[in-house]
Amino acid sequence: MQALTNRAKQVDRRPMTFAEKLYIPAIAKGMGITFKHIFQRKATVSYPDQKREFSPVFRGLHILNRDEEGRERCTACGLCAVACPAEAITMEAAERKPGEEHLYREEKYAARYEINMLRCIFCGFCEEACPKDAIYLSETFAPANYQRKGFIYGKDDLLIPDPKAQNK
Numbered sequence: 001m002q003a004l005t006n007r008a009k010q011v012d013r014r015p016m017t018f019a020e021k022l023y024i025p026a027i028a029k030g031m032g033i034t035f036k037h038i039f040q041r042k043a044t045v046s047y048p049d050q051k052r053e054f055s056p057v058f059r060g061l062h063i064l065n066r067d068e069e070g071r072e073r074c075t076a077c078g079l080c081a082v083a084c085p086a087e088a089i090t091m092e093a094a095e096r097k098p099g100e101e102h103l104y105r106e107e108k109y110a111a112r113y114e115i116n117m118l119r120c121i122f123c124g125f126c127e128e129a130c131p132k133d134a135i136y137l138s139e140t141f142a143p144a145n146y147q148r149k150g151f152i153y154g155k156d157d158l159l160i161p162d163p164k165a166q167n168k
């Protein structure tokens with residue numbers, strides 16, 4: 001039958017020589033390839049002692065932002081959740097009470113805000129959709145975890161520390 005391509009290879013069916021039966025040529029060839037790779041640039045790094053530099057456009061873990069007075073910027077409008085193609089964001093809105101103006105910038109805030117990092121594809125659409133500059137993707141990534149629930153990041157994990165509280 002005619003071959004469709006010229007890539008077919010004839011199988012060598014000659015009987016093996018004595019040296020071939022001892023696998024000496026094959027071992028020598030394999031060692032040659034190993035030595036060749038010793039002097040080549042390594043494709044891997046010794047993580048976590050050594051870390052790769054991220055690309056300038058790298059998109060990592062999300063951060064919920066505060067304003068210059070330390071108040072939460074998110075107003076639980078839900079635009080990020082609507083824009084998310086992976087449906088990774090869930091939230092519950094709550095109304096700001098009198099006396100909480102120093103905590104939340106808007107009259108409505110996210111009482112609960114969660115991102116499932118196992119669903120997230122780090123596309124950055126949530127950051128682009130946010131009208132309040134409340135969410136952005138940082139240059140860190142989610143550490144490994146043995147449990148699925150460990151990848152569901154709540155407000156405690158996402159919110160940046162209050163700069164005012166840190167200066168006290």
Ligand code: SF4
Pocket residue numbers: 080083084085086087088089115119120121122123124125126127
């Ligand atoms: S980065 Fe993309 S996939 Fe991840 S939460 Fe934001 S919009 Fe959804």
Ligand code: SF4
Pocket residue numbers: 073074075076077078079080081091110129130131132133134135
């Ligand atoms: S992070 Fe931005 S887009 Fe998402 S709910 Fe909060 S204010 Fe709206």
